[in-house]
Amino acid sequence: MKIERISKSTTMFTFDSIENYLTSVFLIEKKSKNYLIDTFCGPGSMEAIINQLNSKKETVVINTHFHWDHIWGNCSFKGSNIIGHRLCRKLSDELWEEQINKNTKYIDGKVEKLLPNITFEEKIIFEEDGIELFYSPGHTVDSISIFDREEKVLYVGDNLERPIVYVESEDVSTYVKTLENYLKYNAKKIVASHTSNLSEEDIFSTISYLKDLMEGKKVDFESEYTRTVHKQNMDMIYKN
Template structure:
């Protein structure tokens, strides 16, 4: 696993799977809470983050950016924490768990059991003490959300950016029109650094690059 510091309070944990694709999990070290964005492929994905946190006893808030299996399988390892997602994400995890787990279980790292988000929202959720904003941003999936760190101007867009530098447009399981609206929303946000589920860390101009392709 690669561990990379992003500015002063974000840390990116990147796992290279047996099939050769990368998976990112982000930790934001806030003043009041620590924020874990996505939980990866199981208990081992979460264990690396907990080891990094060490003796920092601030509560952990977990965020699922969307319902896809490679972003939620570690939820059961943080079941004592607040786990936040979009309302649709919780519903889709519950509906799809058995089918997707059976299909992709060869990717499990450690243990994985279904554990649903225990707090959901529809449009936006804000943590003022840490200036962390959760925003509904459909595109890759209908339930996709993004996490904006307003202090360091870093955004995590989940899988709303494609998997590699050469393939920056993601697969769309939602409506293209919704995705374009989300890209336009990103354009108006104040950030300069962009983290996604599988790609390298990119800067804000990637949003215009994607818009030029999909519009």
């Protein structure tokens, strides 16, 4: 695991236990509360983070979406508030056993089901700390994003990724609207779960790619990885 300070308030913890796939969680330490964005693959993954926490402040856990590599460590924070979109709680619950069975080898520690206990539809703002959580469907139907108003850092979960995004919802037009909305935040820094340093250019290029998908345009990629992901995206959109 790599630990890196990415802003005055935020530490990024990056894990490499999933083959060829870096995954980061983010700890934002503010005046009122700590905010932990995602919990990776279990209690083992969370030990270093828990050791760093200021125990005098409340820790709020945020699940950006229901996927297993973002929620399995929730059980390290029993008694804490865990926030996600309403659909995140629903999908996490419905697909818990399926995700466990398919990805058992990545479990880190004794994983127990612990779902978001606070859910929302559109937006939650922690005014004292300037932390805004907002619904941003795209990669998945339940995706949310986080904006630190003080430092102007935008945390986008899996909605942005280089070299190519995964599309797991058929509603690609809404995905495009989410990315266009990101531009309104004028973020100084953009970070994602699997790509640590992004720019507005990445937003524009992803919008272009998604529009090409919707229009059925032929898109060529150089690597086997990007060709494979693109095929999966095409299959998702045109599966009917």
